[in-house]
Amino acid sequence: MVPRLVGLALGLAFLSCGMPAPDAVGAGPVLRPSQLSFLARTEIPPGQDEIPVGGLSGLFYDPEEGRFHILSDDKGDFGPPRIYRVRLDLDLEPEPSLEATVEDWIPLRGWEGRGLSMDPEGLASAPGGGYYVASEGWVRKGLNPFLARFDPRGVWKDEIPLPSHVRIGVHGGPRQNRALESLTLTPGGRFLFTATENALRQDGPAADPGSGSLSRILRWDVEGGRWDRELVYRTEPVHAAPTVSGGLATAGLVELLALDGDSLLALERSYATGRGFAIRLFAVETRGATDVARFGSLQRVKGLRPVTKHPLLDLRDLGFPLDNVEGMAFGPRLRDGRRSLYLVSDDNFNAGEQVTQVLVFGIGPGS
Numbered sequence: 001m002v003p004r005l006v007g008l009a010l011g012l013a014f015l016s017c018g019m020p021a022p023d024a025v026g027a028g029p030v031l032r033p034s035q036l037s038f039l040a041r042t043e044i045p046p047g048q049d050e051i052p053v054g055g056l057s058g059l060f061y062d063p064e065e066g067r068f069h070i071l072s073d074d075k076g077d078f079g080p081p082r083i084y085r086v087r088l089d090l091d092l093e094p095e096p097s098l099e100a101t102v103e104d105w106i107p108l109r110g111w112e113g114r115g116l117s118m119d120p121e122g123l124a125s126a127p128g129g130g131y132y133v134a135s136e137g138w139v140r141k142g143l144n145p146f147l148a149r150f151d152p153r154g155v156w157k158d159e160i161p162l163p164s165h166v167r168i169g170v171h172g173g174p175r176q177n178r179a180l181e182s183l184t185l186t187p188g189g190r191f192l193f194t195a196t197e198n199a200l201r202q203d204g205p206a207a208d209p210g211s212g213s214l215s216r217i218l219r220w221d222v223e224g225g226r227w228d229r230e231l232v233y234r235t236e237p238v239h240a241a242p243t244v245s246g247g248l249a250t251a252g253l254v255e256l257l258a259l260d261g262d263s264l265l266a267l268e269r270s271y272a273t274g275r276g277f278a279i280r281l282f283a284v285e286t287r288g289a290t291d292v293a294r295f296g297s298l299q300r301v302k303g304l305r306p307v308t309k310h311p312l313l314d315l316r317d318l319g320f321p322l323d324n325v326e327g328m329a330f331g332p333r334l335r336d337g338r339r340s341l342y343l344v345s346d347d348n349f350n351a352g353e354q355v356t357q358v359l360v361f362g363i364g365p366g367s
Contacts, residue, residue, distance in 0.1 A: 058123030110156030122183025172202025230293035243274025338364030
């Protein structure tokens with residue numbers, strides 16, 4: 001979430017959309033920028049019900065239901081923390097169109113009384129049903145980010161303990177509103193990835209218009225029950241300086257989408273007051289990067305090799321105004337055989353100033 005607004009050819013194995021792929025790198029076609037094509041967009045209105053629709057920050061597609069499950073980052077200001085079940089119907093004939101229908105919502109329960117602050121930002125499907133949820137916490141109040149599992153009814157099951165250096169400490173820890181924003185499960189269900197939006201305080205500065213930030217990508221081995229890798233991802237700088245003195249300027253890693261146990265798509269969001277949003281999509285390869293799990297501070301790492309990232313798309317090139325895009329998920333296979341990719345924006349419950357955008361892309365043969 002950002003604060004409420006005022007006024008290649010790549011050596012990357014790509015997954016088929018049918019049977020789940022293994023978590024080792026598989027043999028698939030190479031993903032290139034030319035294979036990513038914009039299809040359609042729509043907006044989801046906030047609605048007039050007692051529980052508004054907004055704050056959409058993470059999502060995944062359930063092929064058995066034919067529905068998307070979309071997480072709201074409502075901290076309890078407009079309703080309970082919740083997950084919406086949404087139909088996103090794409091029609092490519094005669095002209096591409098996208099229609100969204102919010103069918104119902106599931107409250108997240110059982111986290112209360114645990115000394116936690118719920119700021120849900122990342123969502124993934126848990127094997128066997130249910131949800132993984134990543135929360136940014138509330139650093140300024142001393143409340144840590146967390147990663148937890150909820151059952152299909154939204155009831156708390158258990159928590160995945162975070163490494164100590166990712167928690168609030170005397171000498172470091174996450175920054176306010178720049179903690180765990182992303183979450184993704186590999187197609188085979190073996191690994192769960194999350195990442196800090198910006199550098200931990202002990203690792204380096206936050207992103208600004210002059211430089212990026214050193215985020216950490218963490219990989220949880222679901223079968224082994226442990227954090228088995230921790231890698232560094234260098235974000236882009238804020239795309240422009242604010243137009244007013246003291247204006248907001250922020251950028252960071254807001255979503256990951258696993259292709260397999262080593263390859264990811266990464267979504268970066270940048271915002272500057274008076275300049276609007278810049279949203280960029282990258283392909284990420286983690287093999288060969290330095291495992292920094294044993295280092296409480298990156299200042300102690302010599303010869304650091306971040307993950308490799310390759311630009312796929314700058315959404316500003318699409319030619320229409322962008323909002324606060326934070327969520328990303330694969331959808332169903334398209335009729336022409338391509339895979340679909342869905343992006344969703346968080347309107348910060350700021351009706352009149354922001355909107356909830358849904359964008360859909362096709363991924364398929366290209367030059």
